[in-house]
Amino acid sequence: MTGTALEAAALGKKFGRRKAGWALHDCTLRIPAGRVCGLVGPNGAGKSTLLAHAAGLLAPTEGSIRVLGTTPAAARERIAYVAQDKPLYPQLTVAETLRLGRELNPGHWDAAVAGRVVDEGGLDRDAKIRSLSGGQRTRVALALALGKRPELLLLDEPMADLDPLARHQLMGTLLADSAEHGTTVVMSSHVVAELEGSCDHLLLLGEGRVRLAGPLDELLAAHTLVTGPSSGDLAPHTVVESRTTGRQVTALIRPRGPVGAGWQTDEPTLEELVLAHLRAPQAPALTLMDDGADGGETDGAEVQEAAV
């Protein structure tokens, strides 16, 4: 479980000559192998663009991206990518689609896994893809991705159109696969609560830049939710976001040293951490380095904070 699954250095992407700006700008990040990484951010933050770069479907305007120690093109056989719109051939049946997966992935196709993912959803193998619902197509797309036995699994909003049972089943299958084979999973989602518990790594993008990145436990530990009188002074801590209600102020801070008496402190949940950063786009970025040596322990963590 050592090594790097995904690494970007000053990655930037501009589409066409659009003056609107950069879809991704100056993104430097590293996701160690074996992690399950949640990719979050508001619409238009650059999540899909980043995943498409990792899959080798887009070329950077500037900077570079490497996956599994090589270029995305060279790693294609070891990557599985499920795009947001789950592209499949509508005229094929489920069985034909699975056969396609087998023929296109000679030597490393796991028919048992792919078949199980399809069967758990009670799909008729003779049904044409075009006759399936959105959620059923998602299931087939995930069956193809898992059947490929990838080392890196890139999923763009994979759970969006699944019913609760299918979500739970597929997330379980995904994570069990990761546990057994050390598969790295990078998964974008807007449902932050869904990532809580499933992910051990977080990447929060905003306006094409990295806002938060690192092992989830450490990111949570680097922040504190404080509640106190609005007259209180939060210096010298970094205040990510603060809201005042009457005489009370609630703030998410990155403590520098002990928090003064008179403040009630709590560790934030993933949802609170993400929401506070989404509400406060001007908050400084924070990247916690992860040497990938162990399952998210605090050793070797380096703090690197930069005003954006």
Next chain:
Amino acid sequence: MVEYRIDRRSGVATYLQIVQQTKQALRLGLLEPGDKLPTAREVVEATAINPNTVLKAYRELEREGLVEARRGLGTFVRKSLGSTPADSPLHAELSAWTDRAREAGLERDDVAALFNSVLEEHFKGDEA
């Protein structure tokens, strides 16, 4: 074998929920020395939580000497936790005390709060 129930909204860290539920199963005799805990893969598949979380919980249980990992075989229970069977004298005393609390007009929540505060007082500083 135990089955873990993960409550994502409880505010209790997920790995700790696994630790606590394993200890509960040990106390109730649902797990006995020699029993095998579910593999990380099995837990992950059933609960959709991160595999590292399960491993962290098992490491914690191992650190406390309750289980041991046997290479290639799985994680096994080493010892049980001081159990208090339903017919123990302690149970009878607590039951009698609860009766008196009710007679004194205490509601269920009052009893629970009182019990917890005494518990807190006596076990302060001990591991959860």
